[in-house]
Amino acid sequence: MALRELSSLEKYLGLKKPNKYSTQGDKKVPVLQNNTGPPLVGLVTVACHLVKEAKRPELLGDSAESRAVVQQWLEYRVTKLNNCTKDDIKTILKDLNMYLQDKVYLAENQFTLADILMYYGIQPLIVDLAIQEKEQYVNVTRWFDHIQHYPGIRRHLSPVVVLRNRIYTSRHH
Amino acid sequence: MALNLTINTNNLPLGALLAAEHVKDSVPVSVEEGKDNRLHVSDAIQFNDVNSISRYLARLAPALGLYGSNMMEQTEIDHWLEFSARHLCGQPGLAEALGELDLALSLRTFLVGHAVTLADLSVWAALKGHEGWPSQGKSFSHINRWFSFLSSQVPFSAVGNKYANKKA
Numbered sequence: 001m002a003l004r005e006l007s008s009l010e011k012y013l014g015l016k017k018p019n020k021y022s023t024q025g026d027k028k029v030p031v032l033q034n035n036t037g038p039p040l041v042g043l044v045t046v047a048c049h050l051v052k053e054a055k056r057p058e059l060l061g062d063s064a065e066s067r068a069v070v071q072q073w074l075e076y077r078v079t080k081l082n083n084c085t086k087d088d089i090k091t092i093l094k095d096l097n098m099y100l101q102d103k104v105y106l107a108e109n110q111f112t113l114a115d116i117l118m119y120y121g122i123q124p125l126i127v128d129l130a131i132q133e134k135e136q137y138v139n140v141t142r143w144f145d146h147i148q149h150y151p152g153i154r155r156h157l158s159p160v161v162v163l164r165n166r167i168y169t170s171r172h173h
Numbered sequence: 174m175a176l177n178l179t180i181n182t183n184n185l186p187l188g189a190l191l192a193a194e195h196v197k198d199s200v201p202v203s204v205e206e207g208k209d210n211r212l213h214v215s216d217a218i219q220f221n222d223v224n225s226i227s228r229y230l231a232r233l234a235p236a237l238g239l240y241g242s243n244m245m246e247q248t249e250i251d252h253w254l255e256f257s258a259r260h261l262c263g264q265p266g267l268a269e270a271l272g273e274l275d276l277a278l279s280l281r282t283f284l285v286g287h288a289v290t291l292a293d294l295s296v297w298a299a300l301k302g303h304e305g306w307p308s309q310g311k312s313f314s315h316i317n318r319w320f321s322f323l324s325s326q327v328p329f330s331a332v333g334n335k336y337a338n339k340k341a
Contacts, residue, residue, distance in 0.1 A: 089205060102321075165277070
């Protein structure tokens, strides 16, 4: 999973030469053997390295505040979203739905690496949602649909059908 | 082909100015102040309706996709241009129109398709120029998210800073 994600990220960033990765332990933590330094371990560490290699530092946030927000969601991705149980899913979607109420992207009005990795991580959960649930978490669904249509992002993932108009309009979110 | 847009500062055509700002790299348009709002294409062809001016400018730069990418999107865009002219420009019943807009925006980042179009320009401009918008807008969270997102994007902030503040 993580390796396909990193290879999709490489393609989005336009990195010409694909890196070779290995994995570590039974949680299959990705490892990048670097030519110039020690090996890099962990999804977020490697992803941030790729962003810098592609000279796209704005994807990590362009102010002190947005950089902190990006790191917060990257950590959320690996600590909360990875290996979450069925019970966790509802809490995650509820929290994310509240958070995204007044934001287009996770870092307010700016598209960042946090959106990409959260999208890759949450796609398997969204695929399984019923139409009613997609409307219940309406802000998550809007954000998700926007990111999956963002140029060059979707790659290895299948598209999720999102209705453009609400059906259950009387239901309050 | 030299396009010239004349604007009346007492009745700013914000939507037309936004369209001109979006297309400026592919379609140069000079802007000057005058008695009325008018796009001068040639001595024989002139447009004075804001939506007509925006449509014409968008069609001159099809690669930008401001007029959508298929017939369905074009129709949706026409719907929103008419919606902003009929329901958001000074008429009574603003709350009802805002309710409809809020519902439409609940699952969308942009009004039509997945990128900015004339629909966003026109509706944003109508709200920006509307006296009732900031006070009545508080309870419409989806409109607020969409409005402040667009306001932070370059062509919108450029036009907002250059023109909208002149009115005050």
